Amino acid sequence: MTDSTWLNRDRQLIPGKELFRSRRRFHLLAYTASHGQLLMRSVGEPDTPGEPGTTIDLLFKPAAVVKIRAYYRGLAIRCATAAESAQVEADHASVPFGRDDRVFILESQGESDYVVAMAVGWTEGVLGxxxxxxxxxxxxxxxxxxxxxxxxxxxxxxxxxxxxxxxxxxxxxxxxxxxxxxxxxxxxxxxxxxxxxxxxxxxxxxxxxxxxxxxxxxxxxxxxxxxxxxxxxxxx
Structure with missing residues (x-):
């Protein structure tokens, strides 16, 4: 059984709102040039005592701008505030930002990164x-x-x-x-x-x-x- 969330609506993505939080470790798993899909994962180890038995796959789509690390020890994701979004746009003046593009802030251990995408979603379950x-x-x-x-x-x-x-x-x-x-x-x-x-x-x-x-x-x-x-x- 899996638990899935997909967020791409204005009413879901309110500036400053926290969307996701986990104490687990995440790493960059894959990126595709087509559709700009960026996938991160927290690996499940169902056969290891004390380790989480589920896998969490976290997807940004389509990702227009990416500033992330390869690994995170604990991860929180929130919508950027209006001021943060304006700063990211200013830092990437050559990138055309569409109306539906949103800045997602990734926070871990006191440091912040970001992904500019139209949507974010995740699924948690036992991966075959x-x-x-x-x-x-x-x-x-x-x-x-x-x-x-x-x-x-x-x-x-x-x-x-x-x-x-x-x-x-x-x-x-x-x-x-x-x-x-x-x-x-x-x-x-x-x-x-x-x-x-x-x-x-x-x-x-x-x-x-x-x-x-x-x-x-x-x-x-x-x-x-x-x-x-x-x-x-x-x-x-």
Missing amino acids: RTQQSFFHNFHPTRPIVWPSRPLPGVDAGLDIASAQELVDALCAEENATIRRERHRHVHVVMTRIIRPEGPDVTGAGVFLTRADAEEARAVIAATSLDCWIEELPIAI
Whole structure:
């Protein structure tokens, strides 16, 4: 079960009003150039005693101006006062500020940062092991691909694993150009859609364990798509 809040209305975003407060640690997770999406996260550790069991994903959209840190130990977010908003606009005179752009003040340990965006929202819940974020979910549309990044859209590709990381995940052997005489199996979630031009069969995602693939298949099956899991060998 998740708890979500999305704030983008004048009556919700009153100058000076506090919107969010948490003692938890947050870090910058992702940014996409398309739609200017900025995502921060507080990681849940449900299997660690004394640690929060939920994950909090915090999204600003679309972000026009950003002055933040990579990590926060405790975080409060409020709407800027009229004077603070005017100062931020003056500091960024080359940026065109629209009527719906708002200055959000981020406060932590006596220091302040800010994000200029039209909206802010957050979702708290238990994040599935194969789920990248609460703001990038599977949808049965073309192309049918399991979400592999925290946010949809164009990004810098900073979270793409290297070939070495993939090989290390499968086995501890060196990634060299050698004869591949051994193999491991990966689990591919397949989908089928019947279209007027014929059946459209495609792979939605590849997972290292059967358990992860089953979790993804359950999410896809909930959208009424025909889906199944295939095991395929990968050369090592």
